[in-house]
Amino acid sequence: MNWESWEAFWAMGGYGLYVWGSFGVTLLCIVGEVWLLRRHRLQTWQRLKRMKSWETQ
């Protein structure tokens, strides 16, 4: 086991800012991409559905 306490884990031996700055921004990027993708998919679906309803009118 590397860590004696939670404080030690978050401090990362003095590299906390750099380690968590890296992992945190990566997490944000992934969450952001998944969120944008989900929104894009729903918007595309609704737009195509609207276009289809105009065509059949």
Add this chain to the structure above:
Amino acid sequence: MNLYYYASPSTFYPLAGRLIPWFAALALILTVVGLYISFFLAPTDFQQGEGYRIIFIHVPAAWMSMFIYVVMAFWSAIGLAWNTRLSFVMARALAPTGAMFTFVALWTGAFWGKPMWGAWWVWDARLTSELILLFLYVGVMALQAAIDDPRRADRAGALLNLVGVVNVPIIYFSVKWWNTLHQGSSVSLTGAPSMARIMLWGMLIMALAAWMYTIAVALVRARSLVLERERQTDWARTLLEGKP
């Protein structure tokens, strides 16, 4: 196996839909295992202390940034040669994720560089060529977005894609060809890796997780693109009656 069967949009769409949850689940499991190795199993580095743990995302992200570009160029070449619709869709679907990993590689590199080198950024061959890769991704996406006709957009983007692939070997070999501040590779295709086995496993599992993630999100994006392009066909029209 008939590849043309799977290349048909009406087959691809439902097939991709069934595959996505599996790739997403694999990505999640591998990430959990990879993070556990990164923080709890891998020992403290004797030179870089705990700061080295950044490599568990930096290296896989940098690998992905190059792999994805090569895969995009592959699909672009296939699309240009045989005019297969799905190839262009795949190339397009990969671009945003490739750009994301390139950004992550640069960002985590800066956060590693500051404590280890004393600088967030240096104009070193490795860093500069990786920055150019980011511009190439953005360039391909911007070019395709700027052209209204999707078929012309596909072709223009594919061409830029293929021209830009020359940058990938430059990134890869930059640490050999020039005197860079960036260290040489610790893992190479030939020869034993110069790092502890458990660290290598952590990196490989994180890279595999990144692959699974990339496949999952690229398939989601490809499905939206396919649906948009096939909206006039019977299968797409029937599908649009239901829920997304």
